[in-house]
Amino acid sequence: MISIIDYGMGNLESVRKALALLGAPVQIVSDPESLRRSDKIILPGVGAFRDAIAALRKTGMDAAITEFIASGKAFLGICLGMQLLVDTGFEDGEHRGLSIIPGQCIRLTVDQPPLRLKVPHMGWNSLNFDPSHCAPLLAGLPADTYMYFVHSYHVVPADPKTVAATADYGVKVTAAITRDNVMATQFHPEKSQAAGRKVLENFLRV
Amino acid sequence: MHMLAKRIIPCLDVDGGRVVKGVRFFDHVDAGDPVEQAKFYDQSGADELVFYDITASHEGRKIMADVVRRVAETVFMPITVGGGIRELSDATALIQAGAEKVSINSSAVRRPELISEISRKFGRCATVLGVDANRVQQSDGTEKWEVFINGGRVGTGRDVLPWVKEAEERGAGEIVLNVMNADGTLEGYDLEMTAAVSEAVRIPVVASGGAGKPEDMLRVLTVGKADAALAASIFHFRTCLIPDLKRFLQAQGVPVRVV
Numbered sequence: 001m002i003s004i005i006d007y008g009m010g011n012l013e014s015v016r017k018a019l020a021l022l023g024a025p026v027q028i029v030s031d032p033e034s035l036r037r038s039d040k041i042i043l044p045g046v047g048a049f050r051d052a053i054a055a056l057r058k059t060g061m062d063a064a065i066t067e068f069i070a071s072g073k074a075f076l077g078i079c080l081g082m083q084l085l086v087d088t089g090f091e092d093g094e095h096r097g098l099s100i101i102p103g104q105c106i107r108l109t110v111d112q113p114p115l116r117l118k119v120p121h122m123g124w125n126s127l128n129f130d131p132s133h134c135a136p137l138l139a140g141l142p143a144d145t146y147m148y149f150v151h152s153y154h155v156v157p158a159d160p161k162t163v164a165a166t167a168d169y170g171v172k173v174t175a176a177i178t179r180d181n182v183m184a185t186q187f188h189p190e191k192s193q194a195a196g197r198k199v200l201e202n203f204l205r206v
Numbered sequence: 207m208h209m210l211a212k213r214i215i216p217c218l219d220v221d222g223g224r225v226v227k228g229v230r231f232f233d234h235v236d237a238g239d240p241v242e243q244a245k246f247y248d249q250s251g252a253d254e255l256v257f258y259d260i261t262a263s264h265e266g267r268k269i270m271a272d273v274v275r276r277v278a279e280t281v282f283m284p285i286t287v288g289g290g291i292r293e294l295s296d297a298t299a300l301i302q303a304g305a306e307k308v309s310i311n312s313s314a315v316r317r318p319e320l321i322s323e324i325s326r327k328f329g330r331c332a333t334v335l336g337v338d339a340n341r342v343q344q345s346d347g348t349e350k351w352e353v354f355i356n357g358g359r360v361g362t363g364r365d366v367l368p369w370v371k372e373a374e375e376r377g378a379g380e381i382v383l384n385v386m387n388a389d390g391t392l393e394g395y396d397l398e399m400t401a402a403v404s405e406a407v408r409i410p411v412v413a414s415g416g417a418g419k420p421e422d423m424l425r426v427l428t429v430g431k432a433d434a435a436l437a438a439s440i441f442h443f444r445t446c447l448i449p450d451l452k453r454f455l456q457a458q459g460v461p462v463r464v465v
Contacts, residue, residue, distance in 0.1 A: 010328060013304045017279045046301075047329045117210075118410045118433060120331045120379050124211045124253055124463040146211065146463045148284055150306065150331040152379075169210055191284050191306065193248065193465070 002204070003029040003038035005065070007055040009080060010046035014190040018197060024204050032064035040203070041068055044190075045080030049089035049105060049153065052080055053097060062098055069100055074181050076137075076203050082177060082184035083155055091153050101177055101184075103157035110170030120152045121169045125187075127176070129165035135178040136206050137185075137199060138165060145195045147175065147187035154186060181206075211463040212427045212455070213253035213434035214448055215412065216441045218243055220289075221260050223269040229442045240273045241280050247441075248281040250448040251465035255281075256309070256382075256436060259289030260357075267296055271303040278304025288336055288382075294323045301328055309382055311336035312355035315362055315369075318376055325377025330409075335373040336382045339366045339399060351399055358386045366399065367406045374407045381407060382436065384414040392418025392439065400430035412436050420446055420454045427460050 002019060004012050006028045019026045019042075029035050043065065045052055056062040069075050077085055086097045089105040097105065110117035126144040134141075149167065155174045157163060165176040167187075177184045183203060189196035218225050224238040235242050244255055257277070259270045267290050274287055287300045288309030297308045308328075314321050314335055325333040338354045342361070351366040370381050383403050385396035395416045404411040410433035413426040417437035426432045440446040452462045 010332075011278075011302055011304050013275065013302075014278050014282065018282055046332060047327065116408075118408060120409065121210065122331065122380060122410050123213050123434070125209070126211075146465075149210075150284070152330055188284075190282055193281075193283055196282060 001038055002026045002040045002042065003035060004042045004044060005035065005061060006030045007045070007052065007059065007061060009052050009055065010044070012044055015042060015044050015078065018190045018200055019204070022197070022201055022204060030059065030061075032060045035061065035064045035068060038068070038073075040074040040076070041065070042076045042078065042203075043081035043084065044078045045084070047080060049080070049083060049091040049097070050093065050095045052084055053089070053095055056084070056098075066098060066100065069182055072181050074203065074206050075183065077184035078190070079151060079186060079188055082186055083153060085177070085182070085184060086155055086157070089153070100182060101155075101157055101162060101179065102159060103155055105153050105155050108152055108154050108169070108171070108173070117170050120150055121173065122150045123148070125149050125167040125169060127165040127167060128172075129176075135164040135176070135183070137176065137178055137183045137202050139202050140198055141195060147185075147189070147192045147195060149173075149175075149187045151186060209461045211253070211461050212432075213412070214423070214451060214462070215254045215256055215434055215436040216247050216252050216448075217256040217258055217414070217436050217438045219258050219260050219438070220270065220273060222266060223273050226260070227438065227442055230444065241276050244277045244281045247448070248283055251452060251463070252283070252448055253434070253463060254284040254286060254306075256286045256288065259287065261290065266290060267299070271299045274300055274303040274305050286334060288334070292320075294320070294327065297324045297328070301332060307332050307334045307380065309334040309336045311338065314373065315353060315355050315364070318372065321373055321376040321378050325379070330377050330379035333378050334380045334382060335370070335378040336384065337366060337370060338384050338386055340386045341396075341399070354386060367402060370403050370407050374409050378409060380410045380412060382412040382414055386415065388416030389414070390439075391416055394418065394422040395426040395430055395432070395435070397425055397430040400426055400432050404431035404433070410434065418445070420451050423451060424455060424458050424460065427455070
C-alpha cells in the first residue's frame with residue numbers, strides 16, 4: 001500500500017487520483033502507525049516550511065518518516081515535501097528540518113542584473129539531466145522535459161551527488177533529489193501532465 | 207539555455223457548474239461540461255486553466271468546489287479558480303478540492319487582509335490577485351489607471367500600480383491584470399499598462415483582456431513584459447489553436463512549452 005501523508009498542508013487529491021489512475025493501491029494517512037504499515041510513502045505539501053514541520057512534529061510523523069526511510073522503503077517528497085528533508089529551512093526565520101538530506105532550503109533570489117526574474121518561480125521549466133545515466137525516478141523522460149514548478153524557496157544539498165536534475169532560473173534550481181530510497185522533486189509531478197505521470201509511474205516501479 | 211516558459215492560459219466562465227462560452231466542439235460532446243472543456247485544453251497543451259465562477263450565490267461556490275474536484279480528478283495540470291471568494295474558508299474549500307491557486311479580486315479590495323490570510327495559510331504561490339483596471343479620463347484632462355470591482359461595474363478610486371504593490375507586500379504571488387477597456391475588443395492587450403504592472407512588482411504577471419490573434423499574445427509576452435497570457439474567446443471560438451499559437455511564439459523566439 002502506498003500512503004500519502006496528510007498533515008493539513010494543502011491538497012492531496014491530485015496526487016491520490018494520479019496514483020489511483022496508474023492502478024496503485026493508495027491511501028491517505030495522518031498517524032505514525034498507519035505510516036509504518038505502508039510499503040511506500042509520499043510527502044506532498046504546499047505552504048510554509050515552519051507550519052509544515054510543526055504539523056509533522058505535533059503528530060510524531062517526523063520521527064515516523066525518519067524511521068520509515070531508515071528501513072529502506074521508498075519515499076517521495078513533492079515540493080514542500082522535498083524542502084522539509086534538509087537540515088535547515090530559512091523561510092520566515094530559521095527552522096530545523098527532518099535532516100534526511102544534508103543541506104539547506106533558502107530563498108530563491110534571482111537578481112543579478114541584467115537578470116531580474118520573478119519569484120515565485122512559477123510555471124513550466126525544463127529539466128537538466130542526462131537521460132542515458134539518470135536516476136530511476138526520471139527513467140524514460142526525454143532530455144529537456146518540462147515540469148510544472150511553483151516555489152519561492154529552493155533546496156541546496158550539501159552533497160551535489162544527490163541532485164538528480166536541475167532547472168535553470170537564474171541559478172541552478174535543484175529540481176530532483178535521489179539518494180537510494182529517498183526521492184524528491186521540487187516540481188509537481190501530479191500537475192505536470194504526461195511527463196509528471198511518468199515520474200509517478202517510475203516511483204511505483206522502484 | 208533553458209528558461210521558464212511563458213504560459214498560455216485559457217479562461218473558462220462557469221455559471222451554476224456549467225461552462226458558458228466554452229470551446230465549441232465539432233462532435234457530440236457536451237460543451238457545457240467543465241471536465242470535457244478541461245480535457246480539450248489539457249490535450250491542446252494549455253499550461254494552466256483558469257475557471258472563473260460567475261455565479262454570485264453561496265450555492266454557486268459549493269458547486270464550484272465540486273467542479274474543481276471533478277476537473278482535478280481528470281486532468282493533471284495547474285488549475286486556478288476565481289470569482290466569489292470572500293473568505294478564507296472559500297479559498298480553503300477550492301484548494302482542498304484540487305485548485306493550485308485561488309484568485310481574489312473585489313473581496314481583496316474591500317478587505318485587503320484576505321490576501322494575507324490566504325497567503326499565510328497556503329503560501330504566496332497559491333495566492334493570486336485579480337485586478338480589473340480601466341483607463342479613466344479625469345476632468346483635469348489627465349488619465350488615471352483605476353481599479354474597478356464587482357465585475358468591473360464599480361470604480362474604487364484606487365490607482366492600479368500602488369494596489370498591485372500593496373498586494374505583493376501582503377503576500378500575493380501572482381497578479382492577473384485584466385484591462386477592461388481592451389477586454390472583449392479582440393484588438394490586443396494593453397501593452398503599456400501590462401508592462402508597467404510587470405515592472406512594479408517582483409511576482410509574475412498574467413495579462414488578460416483583448417487577445418484577438420497570435421500577434422497580440424506575442425506582443426504582450428515581449429513588449430508587454432507579461433509572464434503569461436490569458437484569453438477566452440480566441441480559444442473557445444477556435445480562432446486560435448494552442449499548438450499553432452505555441453509554434454508561432456517559438457518561431458518568434460518566445461520560450462514556450464511545445465507539446
